[in-house]
Amino acid sequence: xxxxxxxxxxxxxxxxxxxxxxxxxxxxxxxxxxxxxxxxxxxxxxxxxxxxxxxxxxxxxxxxxxxxxxxxxxxxxxxxxxxxxxxxxxxxxxxxxxxxxxxxxxxxxxxxxxxxxxxxxxxxxxxxxxxxxxxxxxxxxxxxxxxxxxxxxxxxxxxxxxxxxxxxxxxxxxxxxxxxxxxxxxxxxxxxxxxxxxxxxxxxxxxxxxxxxxxxxxxxxxxxxxxxxxxxxxxxxxxxxxxxxxxxxxxxxxxxxxxxx
Amino acid sequence: xxxxxxxxxxxxxxxxxxxxxxxxxxxxxxxxxxxxxxxxxxxxxxxxxxxxxxxxxxxxxxxxxxxxxxxxxxxxxxxxxxxxxxxxxxxxxxxxxxxxxxxxxxxxxxxxxxxxxxxxxxxxxxxxxxxxxxxxxxxxxxxxxxxxxxxxxxxxxxxxxxxxxxxxxxxxxxxxxxx
Ligand SMILES: [Fe+2]
Numbered sequence: 288x289x290x291x292x293x294x295x296x297x298x299x300x301x302x303x304x305x306x307x308x309x310x311x312x313x314x315x316x317x318x319x320x321x322x323x324x325x326x327x328x329x330x331x332x333x334x335x336x337x338x339x340x341x342x343x344x345x346x347x348x349x350x351x352x353x354x355x356x357x358x359x360x361x362x363x364x365x366x367x368x369x370x371x372x373x374x375x376x377x378x379x380x381x382x383x384x385x386x387x388x389x390x391x392x393x394x395x396x397x398x399x400x401x402x403x404x405x406x407x408x409x410x411x412x413x414x415x416x417x418x419x420x421x422x423x424x425x426x427x428x429x430x431x432x433x434x435x436x437x438x439x440x441x442x443x444x445x446x447x448x449x450x451x452x453x454x455x456x457x458x459x460x461x462x463x464x465x466x467x468x469x470x471x472x473x474x475x476x477x478x479x480x481x482x483x484x485x486x487x488x489x490x491x492x493x494x495x496x497x498x499x500x501x502x503x504x505x506x507x508x509x510x511x512x513x514x515x516x517x518x519x520x521x522x523x524x525x526x527x528x529x530x531x532x533x534x535x536x537x538x539x540x541x542x543x544x545x546x547x548x
Numbered sequence: 549x550x551x552x553x554x555x556x557x558x559x560x561x562x563x564x565x566x567x568x569x570x571x572x573x574x575x576x577x578x579x580x581x582x583x584x585x586x587x588x589x590x591x592x593x594x595x596x597x598x599x600x601x602x603x604x605x606x607x608x609x610x611x612x613x614x615x616x617x618x619x620x621x622x623x624x625x626x627x628x629x630x631x632x633x634x635x636x637x638x639x640x641x642x643x644x645x646x647x648x649x650x651x652x653x654x655x656x657x658x659x660x661x662x663x664x665x666x667x668x669x670x671x672x673x674x675x676x677x678x679x680x681x682x683x684x685x686x687x688x689x690x691x692x693x694x695x696x697x698x699x700x701x702x703x704x705x706x707x708x709x710x711x712x713x714x715x716x717x718x719x720x721x722x723x724x725x726x727x
Contacts, residue, residue: 321559321727322670329562331668334597335713341723342694344686349612349653349661350724354635357622392555399625403570413566429570431625465564467571473610474724476663478672480561497670498559506558529555531726 295456298491304328305496312499319500328493330454346534350473356399356433366432368402368444369425376426378407378445380521383481383509386438389470390532394438401467402442403429409448409462418450443521449488461488461495468528475530482508483524560671565604567665568639572606575627577638579609579650586614588706590660590677591647594640596668597714601644605666607711609636609648616654652706658682660700664711664721673721677709694720 305328312319324336369376383402387395405411405428408420412427426445434440447462463480470476482489489495489508498504506529515523563571580587590609594602611634613619619634627633638646653660659676677700678687687695697719700707712719 320557322561324670324673326670329668329670332562332670333668334600335602335666335668336670337673337718337721338597338714339718339720341727342690342720343723343725346724348657349610349618349634349659352618352620354610354624354633355620355622356625359622359628360625388555390555390557401570403567405566411566411569413569415565427569465561465567465570473661473663474674474726476608476672476674477558477560478563478665479558480564494562494670498561503556503559506556507561527558529557531557531724534724 295453297456298458301328301455301493302491305493308499309496320503322497323499326493326497329497346472346474351535351539353469353471353473353475357397361399361431361433366430366442368428368430368442371427372425374425376406376423376445380443381446382441382443382515382517382521382523383464383526384439384441384515384523385526385528387434387440387468387528387530388438389475389530395434395470395530396436396438398434398469399431400434400440401431402464404444404447404464405450407445407448409450420448420450454493459488459491461486461492466528468530470530470533472533472535474534477530480507481526484508484511562667562670563606563665565667567606572637572639573625577636577648578627579634579636579648580632581629582649586651587649588652589647590650590700590707590709591645592708592710593644594646594664594666594711595644595713599715601640602666602713603640603642603644605640605644605646605664607638607640607646608663609638609650610634610661611650612653612657614651614654616656652679658684666713669713675711675719675721677707680707690720
């Protein structure tokens with residue numbers, strides 16, 4: 288139920304803060320590819336971002352490599368989130384696919400991709416999720432797969448619903464799927480979120496807006512793709528993911544490729 | 549080698565509060581079974597800028613084996629009890645505490661590579677937990693008070709390495725030139 292006397296700040300305050308940051312970014316001229324860890328409109332970030340400069344260092348030793356995952360780690364069926372609980376989950380069935388690339392456009396092959404998400408009603412199976420929307424007995428909302436030789440991943444799932452949270456009064460997260468990715472180097476490790484085109488909540492969401500560069504933000508939004516959509520079965524979305532570049536020399540990369548060919 | 553970037557990268561986003569049923573897995577923090585000869589504990593508490601423990605963080609450990617070699621073996625998600633893969637995960641508990649059971653990396657690889665994720669942390673942070681007593685050019689180049697945040701402390705069961713996300717004694721976090 289909506290609280291009549293909310294102690295939480297109104298959306299308008301958050302909007303004004305986000306607008307001010309956005310304007311000063313546009314005036315600044317420098318390009319920021321990553322979200323700002325120090326982004327006050329996302330209130331939980333206030334005490335959880337470093338205030339000292341990160342230490343510049345060249346990666347060495349273990350940092351030039353990433354863990355390896357294989358068929359023993361991930362079952363074939365783990366990429367289909369609609370068959371995990373012995374019945375059809377409620378909601379819009381969809382396929383999400385794309386390629387994982389490094390900063391030079393090379394496919395990240397045979398590497399682990401993990402996802403988790405809310406159900407069609409915007410509810411996570413997580414204990415701490417208090418949103419009074421129904422749990423779906425046929426949906427857990429987590430999946431895994433390995434990319435193929437072309438760097439392609441593919442999941443079948445349900446379109447997640449938006450959900451409320453307590454950042455401010457009437458705060459709603461736009462629909463999203465959480466993604467966890469590994470590259471060929473430790474330095475490429477990425478956890479992010481995929482969003483849907485045209486979602487009216489994107490402009491109001493401080494987590495999405497913490498990526499202050501508008502073009503970088505767009506790279507978090509999937510594209511509807513009718514060629515991925517399946518006749519009388521599922522809608523289709525495409526989302527490619529680009530990690531940072533590898534710090535290994537080309538020779539080291541070739542050796543690693545041969546090892547895992 | 550500095551990476552060349554021809555493709556625009558995908559930004560990070562916070563891991564959020566609801567990762568617990570997706571990212572942790574059975575045996576995630578036990579790189580070796582407890583009781584394995586040479587097994588040690590690498591553990592600590594994650595603190596926020598007010599010194600409060602962070603109960604919804606996730607740490608990942610990536611390290612060389614006991615001979616200092618990088619391991620490229622599958623099996624981290626379904627451990628067979630024999631293969632040391634060098635990778636693990638530990639979500640912090642209600643007191644902000646994480647704990648790994650692992651092996652001490654060999655002399656040529658004097659640190660544990662650590663990635664930190666948390667609700668409220670918009671993009672992952674990386675750091676190094678160096679073995680006590682390590683001296684190397686990178687460490688020696690840091691101010692003494694900053695350097696101490698990267699040194700694990702020996703304790704009865706292995707090593708203690710606390711992570712402070714913000715503040716006076718904030719952990720040194722790394723930028724590999726990709727930020
Ligand atoms: Fe979420």
